[in-house]
Amino acid sequence: MTSISARAATAPLDDPRYYLANFRFVLDWVAKRHADLLATPERAFLEAFMALPEASQALLVRMVMRRGEHFRTSRLVYAEIGDTETALAPLVEADFVDADPALDIATLFAQLRLPELRQALAGEIAAAELSPGLSKAALNAALAPRLDDSRRLTDWWPAAPDRVVRLAVMATCDRLRLMFFGNLRQDWAEFVLAELGVQRFESVTFTHDSRAFRSRREVDAYLALHRLRERLDAGESAAELKAELPEMPANNAWLMAHRDRLCLALGRQAEREGEVELALSLYAEAGWNEGASSEARIRRLRLLERQGRHAEALALARPLVQDSQACTGAEAQALDRLLPRLARRLGEPVAPRLPEPVPERFTLELDPMGASLGVERAVADHLHRDAAPVYYVENALINGLFGLLCWEALFAPLPGAFFHPFHVAPADLYREDFVTRRRAHFAACLALLDDDSHAAAIRATWREKRGLASPFVHWETLDEALIELALACVPAAHLRACFERLLGDLKGNRAGLPDLVQFRPQAAAGEPRYRLIEVKGPGDRLQDNQRRWLSFFIAQDMPAAVCHVRWWGMS
Structure with a gap:
């Protein structure tokens, strides 16, 4: 049994490679507490990472902590690391970094500035008879439909002054981060905020049971739900995403609640898309499990009401009213308004409502x-x-x-x-x-x-x-x-x-x-x-x-x- 405070878990910020100490702390924590959840790729990563020169470890962590997976080498310059190419070489050799990845047009536009794009794509701009004075957004909109292949940077732009490399182990690092935090909302900045005193946390005793996941299947399920949520936020249809909803491991109420929240979000999207039956089925999935979403239950009932399916809505609502212990205050309040409307539309007697107390x-x-x-x-x-x-x-x-x-x-x-x-x-x-x-x-x-x-x-x-x-x-x-x-x-x-x-x-x-x-x-x-x-x-x-x-x-x-x-x- 070990008690670790947030401050003891962090490295002093006067160490220029403090972020590397924090990353090693996470790897050590996961290796000790989640060894049974690690498969060959994660074990191989842990072993290979610790064998890297320290400068290469530091550069990898810098890349992991930044947004995205593609980086221009000219933007990977850190005083405490030294020569970028020297630090990169072992990462490429270990297959942690792809030294010359194929880039689609979206990635190219993300990596190059507008003057550089005008040089790299001069031929395509001329062929499309576009004005060279177009903004970056307008240029992207005009060329993206024409350039749907992926090419290496030197093929896009032979005169490129530096390289674009791709971090190839982000998925592995995200999995390790997930096992440490139990979510993907928190990231490496937590260490820095704690060290600076911006956030201080209660010290809690940890045991072997102090972990979010009990099996690798649970980790996989969380990651699958997270990817579906990202795709929903990116605009994919609810129907496509519902077809890929994973089954949840048994006896994990926390993961089931996570799935229920996704079903609720998918249901709202399906409503916006006019997919009524799909929305109803998603609300049913999200709202009729033990401890599930009361919002999903109410949304399902209101959607049925709007569709004129009053008898169906009333049949679902009455048991909820009778099970008052399962209702939150918000749900009870919503049902108190909904049931009389449904009963009136079906010609059934309506019990008089008690007047709301007047403050x-x-x-x-x-x-x-x-x-x-x-x-x-x-x-x-x-x-x-x-x-x-x-x-x-x-x-x-x-x-x-x-x-x-x-x-x-x-x-x-x-x-x-x-x-x-x-x-x-x-x-x-x-x-x-x-x-x-x-x-x-x-x-x-x-x-x-x-x-x-x-x-x-x-x-x-x-x-x-x-x-x-x-x-x-x-x-x-x-x-x-x-x-x-x-x-x-x-x-x-x-x-x-x-x-x-x-x-x-x-x-x-x-x-x-x-x-x-x-x-x-x-x-x-x-x-x-x-x-x-x-x-x-x-x-x-x-x-x-x-x-x-x-x-x-x-x-x-x-x-x-x-x-x-x-x-x-x-x-």
């Missing part, structure tokens, strides 16, 4: 000069008093106090939660079983609210963990003065109610909280010592997640209001 409302007329600050800050400035200070907090206050009180629960080192030293949040934060797996941890944290020991715990965590990355604590907003006022003025019972609601749907309920909080430390006995205020400018309306929080506050008898703003002299 306290008030209107302020403000100087339009304050609009430059933003409507929320203008209201905060207007309402602020020394004896009743107002803070613009939006989602930062309730979430932040929750994150501080429940820090130990959120960062409990459970299997499948943390894979490497650079986690802002547990990898399973939004998985259906996140809270269930930590039920005892959260219960212990919330129990501190019962005897008012929560205040000391929150203060201690703020002092000890200040500045560490957290999914709930926004350190720039949550300063010590704000915390002290909140602890003095917000009853523990109100905090517990809010925290329990957060735990009911961490992803959905962390947003939609009121913009402002006003504290009244000197309020008379029996009077509330704080008030939450949602601000709405002219023409702005409450969003659904804001309505849900306001209804909750009313039900809990918590002081909250909506402030509507008008600007002087403006209709």
Whole structure:
């Protein structure tokens, strides 16, 4: 069992080859913790890489960290590496770099500047009777249909002053990066940001179970989903991509959720393309698995409704309403609106809807000069008093106090939660079983609210963990003065109610909280010592997640209001 902090995992930035030390750290980590997931190509890469001269290792890492796979040698000049050609030669010999790759027209345009393209393609420009003064984009549009083959740079441009080389091991490096991070969103910059102190991370204990993937098949499945998502973003049709959706390994809820998100995105694309049946099938795949997307379920029902298939939609919707525990607040709200419409269209009786609770409302007329600050800050400035200070907090206050009180629960080192030293949040934060797996941890944290020991715990965590990355604590907003006022003025019972609601749907309920909080430390006995205020400018309306929080506050008898703003002299 090893505990490694993010800073200990990085190399000092006064080492000019710090990036190479970071890359070696990742390779060593993967080799030790993921050896059973490595096949011959990765093992061969690890062995051959370590046998390279250090300058060649450094140049390879520089290329891996840059965008794309093609590089002009004139742009691979680094003082700490020395002569580029000397460092390149071992990489070419090891087949890590292709010294003279064939380039299609898109790659050629990406590598050459406009004056160079005019020289390299002078014959083609003349043959197409194009003006030599065309922009790069116009030249590309005109020549691309005519030049659909691939050629070496010397064939495109015999007088080229340097070479274009291609990194041939990017796929292998991406696979190793994926095994380290558990995703492809994070990259080598994480090390640098941590070393510079831009981001600091909680230290978590790692065991053999602290890894994202249990089998090579799971790694392959993730990579397949990632490539499909890239192709979707590049504009390929939903039908083409659905045909290539991979089967997921059994008993991996995290990967299945990843697949569900892709199906949801494909479904939205299919809708845009007018492929109704395809969209419905994709929403069905994304929304009817255990713990699957509630958004996909609602999109499927709404699409059926738009198609006039009301009976089919109603038959699917009713079981969702009956299984209230499986519904998020957003889904329950959407179903509460959808079911009466479907029932009316089918001539079925409609149960009367309970009226939505109406929050306290008030209107302020403000100087339009304050609009430059933003409507929320203008209201905060207007309402602020020394004896009743107002803070613009939006989602930062309730979430932040929750994150501080429940820090130990959120960062409990459970299997499948943390894979490497650079986690802002547990990898399973939004998985259906996140809270269930930590039920005892959260219960212990919330129990501190019962005897008012929560205040000391929150203060201690703020002092000890200040500045560490957290999914709930926004350190720039949550300063010590704000915390002290909140602890003095917000009853523990109100905090517990809010925290329990957060735990009911961490992803959905962390947003939609009121913009402002006003504290009244000197309020008379029996009077509330704080008030939450949602601000709405002219023409702005409450969003659904804001309505849900306001209804909750009313039900809990918590002081909250909506402030509507008008600007002087403006209709």
